[in-house]
Amino acid sequence: MEDRRVKLADVARVAGVSRASASRALNGGYGVSAEVRRRVREVADRLGFEPHGAARALATGRASAGSRERIEIVIVDPDPQALSAKPFYGRVLTGAAQALAGHDVALELKLVPAPPSVDGDPPFGRILINMPPLPAAAYARHGRNIALGASAPGVPFVAPDNRGGGHQAAAHLVTTGRRRVGAVFGPDTPCARERQDGFLRMMAGAGLTVVSAHGDFTRATAYAAAKQLLAREPRLDAIFAACDVSAMGVLQALREAGRRVPDDVAVVGFDGSALADAADLSSIFMPAEEEAASAVQHLLDPALPPPARLPTALTVRGSS
Amino acid sequence: MEDRRVKLADVARVAGVSRASASRALNGGYGVSAEVRRRVREVADRLGFEPHGAARALATGRASAGSRERIEIVIVDPDPQALSAKPFYGRVLTGAAQALAGHDVALELKLVPAPPSVDGDPPFGRILINMPPLPAAAYARHGRNIALGASAPGVPFVAPDNRGGGHQAAAHLVTTGRRRVGAVFGPDTPCARERQDGFLRMMAGAGLTVVSAHGDFTRATAYAAAKQLLAREPRLDAIFAACDVSAMGVLQALREAGRRVPDDVAVVGFDGSALADAADLSSIFMPAEEEAASAVQHLLDPALPPPARLPTALTVRGSS
DNA sequence: CTGAAAGCGCTTACAG
DNA sequence: CTGAAAGCGCTTACAG
Missing domain, CATH: 1.10.260.40 (lambda repressor-like DNA-binding domains)
Incomplete structure (x- = not known):
C-alpha cells in the first residue's frame, strides 16, 4: 500500500x-x-x-550523476526583452555553447533585472555580464568568475578592443576618401566612450574634425541624430554609428534625405551582428562569440591567463 | 598536511x-x-x-539545496552560430526566462547539432526545438516535454498560426491597393509552407496571381530571387518575404533596381524580430516569446492544456 | 541546552 | 561469485 x-x-x-x-x-x-x-x-x-x-x-565520493557541473551566464539587464532585442547576448551564448561542446558541463542562463544575491551552492563558474563592481566582487568570493567587460578589480574579464575598433572605422573612412565625416556616438558607458575615443583620435590624427551627436544605441535616437547632423553639415560624406542598430537609424535618415549610400554618404556601424549582415552594412566586427568562448575556457582552466582585450575587425559591406 | x-x-x-x-x-x-x-x-x-x-x-530526505529543478531548452541546429544568426532562439530564451521569473527553476540551454540521446536523470521539463519526431518521442518517455512547432504525435506543442500570418500579409497588401504582387517564399519546411499557403489562398481569393520564387530564409538567396522577380514582372508593386532576413535581401535588390520603398514597391516580411524594427520593415509578428512562455507554463502546470496555435499580428512600418 | 546513537540509501574493501 | 559490515557526511529523535 x-x-x-x-x-x-x-x-x-x-x-x-x-x-x-x-x-x-x-x-x-x-x-x-x-x-x-x-x-x-x-x-x-x-x-x-x-x-x-x-x-x-x-x-x-563522486558528484552525483544528476548534478553535472554548470556554468552560469548571469546577464543583468532591466529590459526583460533584452535577449530578443540585443544580438550581443545571443552571440555570447553561441560562444559559450561552442566552448562547452564536449565538456559535460551544463550552461545555465540567468537573466535578471538587478544583481541577484549569492545563493545556494556556487556553480562551477560564472560569466558576469553588466554586473556592477560591488556584486561582482561578492560573487568573486564564491567560485570562479569572469566578467564580459571590465568589472571589479580582482575579477578577471574579457573585452573587445573598442578603442581600436573606433580607430579602424575612422581609418576606413579616411582611406576611402571621405572628408566630411559625421558620427552618432553612444551613451555614457565605458564601451561607448572607448569607441568614440578611438574614432576621434584617428580623425584628429588625419586632421579632420567630426560633426557628432550622441545617441543611446537605439534606432530612433540615431535617426533623429543623423537628421540633425545633416542639417548642420549638408555636405557630409560619411557617418559612423556607435552600434549597428544606430546605423540602421542613420541609413533611414539618409534614405529619406535622398542621399545614396554609399555613393553620397558612407555608413559604418559597430558590432558586426547578424543585423549588419542582413542590412548589408559595413561594420566593425566585435568578437562577442570569441569573448564568451575565451571566458568559458578561462573558467574551465583558470591557469590560462584571461585574454583581457580581443581585437575587432573591419567588415566592409555595401554601405561604404 | x-x-x-x-x-x-x-x-x-x-x-x-x-x-x-x-x-x-x-x-x-x-x-x-x-x-x-x-x-x-x-x-x-x-x-x-x-x-x-x-x-x-x-x-x-529533502533534495539538496544545490539541485534546483531545471528546464532544458534543447535546440537542434547544425549551425553552431545559430544563436547568433537567428533571432528566433533569443526570443525563445526571453519568453522562457520571463515565464520562469519567480520560480526557482534553472534554465539550461542545450545547443546541439543533432538530437542528443536521453541521458542521466531527466530534468523537470524540456522545450524541444527542431527536434525530429523519433527522438522527440524518446524524450517524451522521460519527463515532461513540449515542442515548439508540431513534433511527434503525443508530444504537446506550441506554434504560431503561420497560415493566418500569411493571410494577414496578403490582406495588408491587397487592402493598401497593391495589385502586382511578388513573393519570396521559404524552403520546404512545414512552417514555410504554411506561410505560403495562407498567403496564396488570400491572394487567390482576391483574384490576384502572385509572381513567386523560393528562398531558403537567407538574405543572399532572397536578393537573387527578388532580382529575378523584377525581371519577370518589372511592374511589381509589392513583395512578400517569408521571413525578415529574406526581406532584407529583397529591400537591397529593390534599392539597386532604383525602386523606392514603399512608394513604388511595398515590402512585408515575416517574424517581427528586432531586425524588422531596426530596418523599419513591415512584418508579420510571430509571438516567439509568447510561444516559449506558454511552453514553460505548460511544463510548470501540465494541467493547463497546451495552447497549440498562437495568433500572429501585422506590424506596419515604413516599408509598406 | 547537550551528546550518544541511529539512520538516510548506496558502495566497496574484506573474507569467505 | 557472494554477503556481512563498515562507511560516506550530515541530521534528528531520544535521553539526560
Whole structure:
C-alpha cells in the first residue's frame, strides 16, 4: 500500500540476493554471475528502481550523476526583452555553447533585472555580464568568475578592443576618401566612450574634425541624430554609428534625405551582428562569440591567463 | 598536511562540542546556547566549512539545496552560430526566462547539432526545438516535454498560426491597393509552407496571381530571387518575404533596381524580430516569446492544456 | 541546552 | 561469485 520510493534493498530482497550483489549487478555488473545480474536487472526494471543520487554520491565520493557541473551566464539587464532585442547576448551564448561542446558541463542562463544575491551552492563558474563592481566582487568570493567587460578589480574579464575598433572605422573612412565625416556616438558607458575615443583620435590624427551627436544605441535616437547632423553639415560624406542598430537609424535618415549610400554618404556601424549582415552594412566586427568562448575556457582552466582585450575587425559591406 | 575537505566533525572538534550541537548551531540555531552558536559559526567560517550537499540531502530526505529543478531548452541546429544568426532562439530564451521569473527553476540551454540521446536523470521539463519526431518521442518517455512547432504525435506543442500570418500579409497588401504582387517564399519546411499557403489562398481569393520564387530564409538567396522577380514582372508593386532576413535581401535588390520603398514597391516580411524594427520593415509578428512562455507554463502546470496555435499580428512600418 | 546513537540509501574493501 | 559490515557526511529523535 505504501507508495514510498523503491530502494536497492527492495530490489535485493525481491531478487533474493544481498544489497551488495544487487549493487554490483546494477553498476557495471562485474563480480556477479550472469544469472544474478539478469535477475536483479529484471527486478529493478519491474519495480522501477531509480538509484538515490545523493546516497550514491555520498557513498562514492563522486558528484552525483544528476548534478553535472554548470556554468552560469548571469546577464543583468532591466529590459526583460533584452535577449530578443540585443544580438550581443545571443552571440555570447553561441560562444559559450561552442566552448562547452564536449565538456559535460551544463550552461545555465540567468537573466535578471538587478544583481541577484549569492545563493545556494556556487556553480562551477560564472560569466558576469553588466554586473556592477560591488556584486561582482561578492560573487568573486564564491567560485570562479569572469566578467564580459571590465568589472571589479580582482575579477578577471574579457573585452573587445573598442578603442581600436573606433580607430579602424575612422581609418576606413579616411582611406576611402571621405572628408566630411559625421558620427552618432553612444551613451555614457565605458564601451561607448572607448569607441568614440578611438574614432576621434584617428580623425584628429588625419586632421579632420567630426560633426557628432550622441545617441543611446537605439534606432530612433540615431535617426533623429543623423537628421540633425545633416542639417548642420549638408555636405557630409560619411557617418559612423556607435552600434549597428544606430546605423540602421542613420541609413533611414539618409534614405529619406535622398542621399545614396554609399555613393553620397558612407555608413559604418559597430558590432558586426547578424543585423549588419542582413542590412548589408559595413561594420566593425566585435568578437562577442570569441569573448564568451575565451571566458568559458578561462573558467574551465583558470591557469590560462584571461585574454583581457580581443581585437575587432573591419567588415566592409555595401554601405561604404 | 592533508588537504581534505573540512567536515562537520572538524568544526565540532575545534569548537569543542558534539557534531549534533555543531549541526544545530549551523542550521537555524534552535536548541543551542548563544555561546555555542557563536563559537561554532566562528570556527566554521574560519575553517571554511561547506556542508556536503549530498550528505545533507540524504539525511534530511529533502533534495539538496544545490539541485534546483531545471528546464532544458534543447535546440537542434547544425549551425553552431545559430544563436547568433537567428533571432528566433533569443526570443525563445526571453519568453522562457520571463515565464520562469519567480520560480526557482534553472534554465539550461542545450545547443546541439543533432538530437542528443536521453541521458542521466531527466530534468523537470524540456522545450524541444527542431527536434525530429523519433527522438522527440524518446524524450517524451522521460519527463515532461513540449515542442515548439508540431513534433511527434503525443508530444504537446506550441506554434504560431503561420497560415493566418500569411493571410494577414496578403490582406495588408491587397487592402493598401497593391495589385502586382511578388513573393519570396521559404524552403520546404512545414512552417514555410504554411506561410505560403495562407498567403496564396488570400491572394487567390482576391483574384490576384502572385509572381513567386523560393528562398531558403537567407538574405543572399532572397536578393537573387527578388532580382529575378523584377525581371519577370518589372511592374511589381509589392513583395512578400517569408521571413525578415529574406526581406532584407529583397529591400537591397529593390534599392539597386532604383525602386523606392514603399512608394513604388511595398515590402512585408515575416517574424517581427528586432531586425524588422531596426530596418523599419513591415512584418508579420510571430509571438516567439509568447510561444516559449506558454511552453514553460505548460511544463510548470501540465494541467493547463497546451495552447497549440498562437495568433500572429501585422506590424506596419515604413516599408509598406 | 547537550551528546550518544541511529539512520538516510548506496558502495566497496574484506573474507569467505 | 557472494554477503556481512563498515562507511560516506550530515541530521534528528531520544535521553539526560
